[in-house]
Amino acid sequence: MLFNYWIGQLRLLIIDIARGTNIRKQLAYLRREQYFNSNEIKKIQKERLDRIFALAQTNTDYYRNYKSYEELPILTKDLVRKNEDGLKNKNFKKKLFKKGTSGSTGTPLVYYTTQLAQSFMWAGLLLSWEVTKFVVGDRIAFISGSAIIKSSTQHNIFYKLLNIKCYSTFTLNDENIQHYIDDIKKRKTKLIYGYATALDKMATYINNKMPEITFPHLKGIVSSAEVLTEENRKNIETAFKTNVYNQYGCNEAGISAFECEHKKMHLISTRSWYETDKENNLISTDLANEGFIMLRYFTGDKVLFSKENVCKCKRNYPIIDNVIGRSYDFVVDMNKKVLHAAFFNILFRNDPTVKQFQVTFNKNTIKICLNVDNTKSLCEYDIYLNAIKKHLHFEKYEMIFNTPFLTAENAKHRYVIDETNLAG
Ligand SMILES: [Zn+2]
Structure with a gap:
């Protein structure tokens, strides 16, 4: 065991040397910091906020004239786009890394990050995996689209060193799922990390076709990048016979x-200064990114x-x-009434025959696509349509069963698709 631990440390050391990061040091620090008392944690956080705000005031054009953090405007993606140069720390001498967000909200965002911020991100992720008793070097399966998997040569070396094998969710049909499951088992995979909906889909396949299968080497599953419902969790835990842990990150905002x-x-x-507004929108500053400073980012x-x-x-x-969920997961009806996707989550939550849903709407029509297991007759789902009619006003209501869902470019599941702009 101890031997494996040191081999893991060696792997991290090689990664750090190759990439100029210090993931190893940050991880060792986070392992201790998580048990600091809360006042100590708050003190570290406040010191880092003061430091980054002072850096922003002195070294960026965008924040030069602000006197306090509280008076800062909320930084939207649009403002980041318009002020790319203004947000750069002019005295930051180290390398900046160009990053893109997945763009599931529409236009992707380009921002810059630093080796320190990247080290924090990876250390935070490794810390989340360690809850499963994962040790660096353990074989990992990544089940995801582009938001997690990157495909450059540099990334490939990184994945090799971390013993990660990627399984793409772009074509998650039965044939691929079977192949992935066989491979995960054969490879004696110890940790699975991936999108909630992809994991859920694989779990449903297992529970239906091969409920007896076991994964004796698996220590746990970490789900990320999408909302993990309790149904998803139960389904995945039943299939893989192990614990599922949720992980949530928004890297450009220092959230992990x-x-x-x-x-x-x-x-x-300690990596973010965060707040939520009246609508529970998370607004946050990455305290580790001193190269491209985004304060109060939406x-x-x-x-x-x-x-x-x-x-x-x-x-x-x-x-x-x-x-x-994401702020864009909303349905707007003909009377401009707004309803969050969570409404549908709650609506279908206690019906085990509903495996997944997607709501598409335009000015006049709302379409509910349900993935169901065919154990009930379809007319039994009319109760949901009636419930929806009570809350949302449209000219036309449709319910569609077991058709493929539209996915975002990065293959994340989308609960709500707004077609109002397309319909004209
Ligand atoms: Zn806890």
Whole structure:
């Protein structure tokens, strides 16, 4: 065991040397920091905020004239686009890395990050995996689209060193799922990391076709990049016979959160200065990115923080109750009434025959696409249509069963598709 640990450290050391990062050091630090008392954590966070705000005032054009953090405007993606040069720290001498967000909200965002911020990101991710008793060097399966998997040569070397094998979700048909499952088992995979909906789809396949299969080497599954519902979790845990932990990150905002052994989601709060507005939109500053400074960045995610701040695991990072979803997951009806995708989640939650849903709407029509297991007659689903009619006003309501869902370019599942602009 100890031998494996040191081999893992060696792998991280090689990565750090090759990429100029210090993931190894940051991870060692986070392992201790998570148990610091909450005042100490808050103190570190505040010191880092003061530091980054002072850097922004002195070294960027965009923030030069602001006197306090509180008076800063919310930084939207659009403002980042328009002020690319103004956000750069002019005295930052180290290398800046160009990054793009996945663009599931429409236009992708280009921003820059630093080796330190990247080190924090990877350290945070490794910390989340360690909840499963994962040790660096353990074989990992990545099940995702472009938001997680990158395909450059440099990334390939990185994946090799971390013992990651990628399984793309772009064509997740039965044949591929079977192949992925066989390969994951054969490779003695110890950790699976991937999109909630892709994992859920594979789990449904297993539960239907091969419920007896076991993965004796698997230590756990970490789900990311999408909302993980309790149904998803149960389905995946049943199929793979192991624990599923949720992980949530918004890298450009310094947000990295992970579920502990007690399934409470802890936010690594020393890397971000965060707040939520009245609509629960998460607004945050990456305290580690001193090269391209984005203060009070509008993440586009809605997050509910817990009032509790103690957890049985004794970690003192703040607790997130729920990641409700992306702010664009809304349906707007003919009377301009707005309803969040969570409404549909709740609506279908207690019906085990509904495996997944997608809502498409334009000015006049709403279309509910359901993936169902065919154990009920289709007319039994009319109750849902009636419930929807009570809450949303459209000229036409449609319900469609078991057709392929439209996915975003990065293959994430989309709960709501707004066609109002297309319909004209
Ligand atoms: Zn905990």
